[in-house]
Amino acid sequence: MTDTSRPWRPTPLIVASAAVHAGALGYLVAEPSAWPLAIGTLVADQLLLTGAGLWPRSTVLGSNWRSLPQHSVLRGEVAITIDDGPDPAITPHVLDILDRYNAKATFFCIGERALEHRDLCQEIARRGHAVENHSQHHLYRFALLGLGGIDREIRLSQETITDITGQRPRFFRAPAGLRNPLLEPILARHNLQLVSWTRRGYDTRESCSTKVTNRLLQGIEAGDILLLHDGNAARTVEGEPIILQVLPRLLDAIAENKLRPVTLPDALI
Ligand SMILES: [Zn+2]
16 A cells, blocks of 8 residues: 555445355355356346446445535535536636636546646646546446456546646546446545535536526535536537536525535545
8 A cells, every 4th residue: 555545445235245255156166056046146246236336326335425524514515516628618618607706616527638638627726626537538338347447547547637737636536427346446546535426417418507507406505516517518509508507507506505615625624
């Protein structure tokens, strides 16, 4: 373990799953004729683990921030998280809106897009926002990768973002929120905390900004982590990126509710 790692503590589901695997294999060796039961048990266990990985807000595979820590809740904080950028057509406008409201946000950037738009990625950090790890290539088969593939996607993005911003990411969000049981030990190795969300607006496929805004604002309260996109953003019928219509309304409502938008690293303090 290096100073940039944290210990991996398997969850009860992972411990139980390992025991089930060992038990089924031992049974198979002792009673080869009972293979249907042993194989059936292993398949059922795999299905359970796969199901947990398809549920972005699940915590049974490892630690997962679905809301902010309690001390941040008590301070009345919320986190706006913005995924899949940077995008030169959208991100500069997002930064200007955030500045107008004196609000800070967290950008889960894709490593290869950060490399394409280095200056823009630097500008995000320069304006006081957090740039965090959303993998290097945003592969939709991310949850199907093995140990080496997942580690590579995360390590390359850590190196890319650290090199561009001078700040080492402390948070990771999985592409499309999907993962497998191998992710948590790799995150521990890189000292990264997995983050999902409290609420999302489906702004990559919804063309009505009012619907997206309402989904994000319904029951908004301290501790919420809200998910928006500056990359892969859907457009209104007039062709405007959804996030540019949603963000001012969201920030107005956050102010009306006397909440304070902070970055995820600031919520740690
Ligand atoms: Zn994404």
